[in-house]
Amino acid sequence: MILAELTKLRRSALWAVAIVLPVLAVTAGSINYAANQGVLSAGWGSYWSQVVLFYGLFFMSMGVAVLASAAWRMEHRGHNRNLLMSTPARTAAIVGAKIVSLVLVVAVMQAMLLTLVVVVGVFVLDLEGAPPWEYVVVALLGVVAALPVVAVQSLLSMLIRSFTAPVAVGLLGCAIGTGLLYSGQGGVVSHLFPHSLVTSALFLGNGAVADSAGLDLAAVGPIVFAAVVLTTALWALSARLLSQRDLS
């Protein structure tokens, strides 16, 4: 089923978003780093922090929201949803395949980001030393932390026929997530909110962001645990709702 989902996505325009978003993040971060060398300290740390600053805060989650809407769009057109529901596959498998295929797209997005960061850092900005291995961990952790966002946006896109409405909810989610993280009132709640989780993960060890945690087990453990629990719950809820809804 996952292969079938990936085949459906093969000719979709969502790959443009998945590729252009990291390209923009690295381009903008690099230009900003190069233009502010007098203010920023030289090296990989400052460069990385400029690249993921707004990407982690807002754009990665919004990108996921657009990808999820695009993935469910084809099921809402014509009678595709009826065809999908008439297959012998369980609803958990249908929703699971959507989530896994979307996570693979997000993984491509993160791989693209990481590759571009290294290529631009080494060959364009001529930064000293090898790129720190921590960035690989943070990028991977970003994929894990994006799991609940993928699951919740997939659920919304499954329930709402409109392409833009789930993205609008995603925009609101980003605002709430950022508010929870940086108002200082979040605490455990920020770990239970999908959009906050992505920001927390991508800002680990980020020197440009105040109050960002270091890249250690005490910070990584709760993020991974929360991501797994939230995704499982949202997956189960999506499967249940899909089985209860009438054919459209």
Add this chain to the structure above:
Amino acid sequence: MRMAVGLEVHKTRRLRVWVLCLVMVVAVVALSGMNLFSESAREGFADPAAQPWEALLLGQVMIAAMTSPVLVAVLAGRQVDIEHQGQGWFMARVAGLGPGLLCRAKAVVLGVALTFTAVAQCVLLIAAGMVAGIEVTLPITLWARYGLCLLLVDLALLGLHLWLAARVDNQLVGLGVGLLGAFYAVYALLMPTWVAYVLPWGYYAAISPVAVEGDRFVESAPVPWAFALFLCASAALFLGACRRLDRAEGGPA
């Protein structure tokens, strides 16, 4: 035109356009004013040298640059997508309303919604600053100018997104463009000034009424002729595109 606008107003109810705008107003005000209640910020509320209003205004500029392009793309996409899905272009044409006229009516209705959004954002943020206890004189002219410029940029981009949503059936394109535009708008705030004038979304940064110079805020304004040219070109292109849509056979996509 009046009938078309009336029809669009009815459509906005089911599409929950007003709810969406209201929610975004609350989100922008909450995020922009997040630091208002922190101890470090409160210390400078009575000190003109700390420029608390300017700091708050710059916060709004940053958050509005991040959210407004997506909001405009979402509003335009929602209002146009129903025509694609429900054969609305065809039905309207039968009733004597061409696609171009329909797009202009959508621009009027969504323009009112965006006006409400921009005004409410500014007024509520000022109210939040006063409630938090800022005692320094409010730079009301600066804020009013920013509110007006924000609205004008929103309207210019609304025209572009309405045309895009009408021409391209797949709303992923319009939303993707809006998302990438938001990215550009935010980074244009951090880059050299000329960058903001290269793409339409950069004007969210160009209209910033304050800029950081050293450790203090200084007044800033967009280049008048460039801003005027951008607005006139946007209006002319939108009206021209609507005329073409009206003349084309069948639906716009």
